[in-house]
Amino acid sequence: xxxxxxxxxxxxxxxxxxxxxxxxxxxxxxxxxxxxxxxxxxxxxxxxxxxxxxxxxxxxxxxxxxxxxxxxxxxxxxxxxxxxxxxxxxxxxxxxxxxxxxxxxxxxxxxxxxxxxxxxxxxxxxxxxxxxxxxxxxxxxxxxxxxxxxxxxxxxxxxxxxxxxxxxxxxxxxxxxxxxxxxxxxxxxxxxxxxxxxxxxxxxxxxxxxxxxxxxxxxxxxxxxxxxxxxxxxxxxxxxxxxxxxxxxxxxxxxxxxxxxxxxxxxxxxxxxxxxxxxxxxxxxxxxxxxxxxxxxxxxxxxxxxxxxxxxxxxxxxxxxxxxxxxxxxxxxxxxxxxxxxxxxxxxxxxxxxxxxxxxxxxxxxxxxxxxxxxxxxxxxxxxxxxxxxxxxxxxxxxxxxxxxxx
Amino acid sequence: xxxxxxxxxxxxxxxxxxxxxxxxxxxxxxxxxxxxxxxxxxxxxxxxxxxxxxxxxxxxxxxxxxxxxxxxxxxxxxxxxxxxxxxxxxxxxxxxxxxxxxxxxxxxxxxxxxxxxxxxxxxxxxxxxxxxxxxxxxxxxxxxxxxxxxxxx
Numbered sequence: 001x002x003x004x005x006x007x008x009x010x011x012x013x014x015x016x017x018x019x020x021x022x023x024x025x026x027x028x029x030x031x032x033x034x035x036x037x038x039x040x041x042x043x044x045x046x047x048x049x050x051x052x053x054x055x056x057x058x059x060x061x062x063x064x065x066x067x068x069x070x071x072x073x074x075x076x077x078x079x080x081x082x083x084x085x086x087x088x089x090x091x092x093x094x095x096x097x098x099x100x101x102x103x104x105x106x107x108x109x110x111x112x113x114x115x116x117x118x119x120x121x122x123x124x125x126x127x128x129x130x131x132x133x134x135x136x137x138x139x140x141x142x143x144x145x146x147x148x149x150x151x152x153x154x155x156x157x158x159x160x161x162x163x164x165x166x167x168x169x170x171x172x173x174x175x176x177x178x179x180x181x182x183x184x185x186x187x188x189x190x191x192x193x194x195x196x197x198x199x200x201x202x203x204x205x206x207x208x209x210x211x212x213x214x215x216x217x218x219x220x221x222x223x224x225x226x227x228x229x230x231x232x233x234x235x236x237x238x239x240x241x242x243x244x245x246x247x248x249x250x251x252x253x254x255x256x257x258x259x260x261x262x263x264x265x266x267x268x269x270x271x272x273x274x275x276x277x278x279x280x281x282x283x284x285x286x287x288x289x290x291x292x293x294x295x296x297x298x299x300x301x302x303x304x305x306x307x308x309x310x311x312x313x314x315x316x317x318x319x320x321x322x323x324x325x326x327x328x329x330x331x332x333x334x335x336x337x338x339x340x341x342x343x344x345x346x347x348x349x350x351x352x353x354x355x356x357x358x359x360x361x362x363x364x365x366x367x368x369x370x371x372x373x374x375x376x377x378x379x380x381x382x383x384x385x386x387x388x389x390x391x392x393x394x395x396x397x398x399x400x401x402x403x404x405x406x407x
Numbered sequence: 408x409x410x411x412x413x414x415x416x417x418x419x420x421x422x423x424x425x426x427x428x429x430x431x432x433x434x435x436x437x438x439x440x441x442x443x444x445x446x447x448x449x450x451x452x453x454x455x456x457x458x459x460x461x462x463x464x465x466x467x468x469x470x471x472x473x474x475x476x477x478x479x480x481x482x483x484x485x486x487x488x489x490x491x492x493x494x495x496x497x498x499x500x501x502x503x504x505x506x507x508x509x510x511x512x513x514x515x516x517x518x519x520x521x522x523x524x525x526x527x528x529x530x531x532x533x534x535x536x537x538x539x540x541x542x543x544x545x546x547x548x549x550x551x552x553x554x555x556x557x558x559x560x
Contacts, residue, residue, distance in 0.1 A: 370451065
């Protein structure tokens with residue numbers, strides 16, 4: 001395969017061609033949502049123009065085609081994360097719903113009073129709140145793996161926190177607020193040694209490097225379509241088959257049943273048991289197109305581009321006077337969170353926006369980790385496969401402008 | 408110079424930057440008999456306002472907390488503007504400020520706004536309206552004796 005050519009990649013993303021605020025768009029907010037390549041946009045249009053029908057029900061040709069596209073997308077996802085079986089792929093609305101699904105099915109069945117749920121201090125709200133809610137519903141206790149000043153998990157604390165009371169460990173693969181890459185394979189091994197299942201939040205990881213759920217060994221893996229260049233409203237819960245099969249249904253409705261009488265309901269098999277109602281067909285089709293696009297570029301090549309650009313950006317930002325990186329883990333992917341002197345991140349964001357530069361400012365729906373670093377918020381530049389050194393240079397120029405305004 | 412930069416100059420006027428760096432009345436009012444807390448859950452900004460009322464008149468007012476330049480400047484200017492004003496006058500001023508930051512300087516009597524007029528640039532930045540109005544919402548909650556936390560959401 002040829003070397004990764006970022007200029008050619010950029011041409012695949014129509015949105016990047018525009019000017020905003022009179023300047024070329026510099027998009028550094030892909031951790032919030034990523035832009036879509038032409039291949040994804042076209043796949044959705046093609047589906048609507050040729051194949052649109054409901055799935056699993058109709059006997060007509062369009063329904064057959066739609067079913068084939070939808071189930072084909074499941075196969076594409078299976079291959080992408082190297083799951084053993086397409087039945088291990090459940091389509092959901094996104095990472096948030098995937099985690100809620102596990103909390104409310106696996107969790108409600110297996111967690112009780114006095115039990116513990118273990119998460120980390122660097123989770124975003126999607127991997128805190130569903131567990132907090134589960135604990136309130138069941139009388140269990142939420143325990144937290146601490147984070148050190150670099151933004152790495154304190155691994156020494158993990159053994160003591162994994163107890164005979166722990167019913168599940170839920171951990172992010174890559175922190176959306178710090179960029180830290182967590183050693184989830186090692187954590188899974190530790191948890192499994194004590195018979196504890198592991199959920200990995202992959203919302204920020206699947207776009208940056210290859211993910212192999214069998215190699216990681218985790219029980220559940222959750223991610224969203226929109227952060228990986230696919231549509232919004234579609235996401236994936238991977239679950240080991242035996243886990244999924246032991247779990248009660250999530251939502252009730254059409255397609256998740258085999259038969260319904262007023263007296264008795266027989267639930268459908270996995271994964272359909274967890275997909276009540278008409279699914280997001282065009283979302284699944286778009287997600288499959290995004291995966292084909294990523295595979296076309298090569299996940300290893302993407303990871304290499306990410307590493308090189310992260311190294312360049314880290315050095316460039318550190319050279320900005322008064323800038324402090326929040327999160328300096330030895331292994332990071334895609335995310336640069338920072339503060340600039342005592343200038344509030346929102347003021348940084350507003351001034352950069354006037355330069356055509358899109359970054360995220362705020363607590364990134366990860367307030368506990370902000371509290372750990374004693375900052376109310378940060379400015380966050382997040383990188384994707386279409387970002388260049390020129391984007392980073394523009395950011396640095398913008399930050400000098402911020403310093404000028406605040407004199 | 409591009410229009411983007413002009414907008415920025417309007418937003419971050421000298422007076423705004425000065426008040427954000429050295430906010431006035433950044434303290435808890437001694438002998439306060441009213442207080443309220445406000446926060447903007449989207450950005451995590453938090454502030455508290457304490458008031459000393461004598462009858463219907465605001466004799467002293469202070470604020471504390473953390474926020475961006477716009478929210479600090481707005482809070483600082485507010486404390487100066489409503490001191491020794493009646494509850495009704497303070498609320499009327501809030502109405503004017505709110506109109507200013509949402510609809511722009513043409514929509515209000517700028518004379519009546521006094522120093523608060525420096526917030527006129529905010530109207531070009533819809534995402535920042537909440538920053539400018541958080542302190543005011545919180546003050547109104549304190550005036551009305553509401554003790555639940557005020558939220559801009």
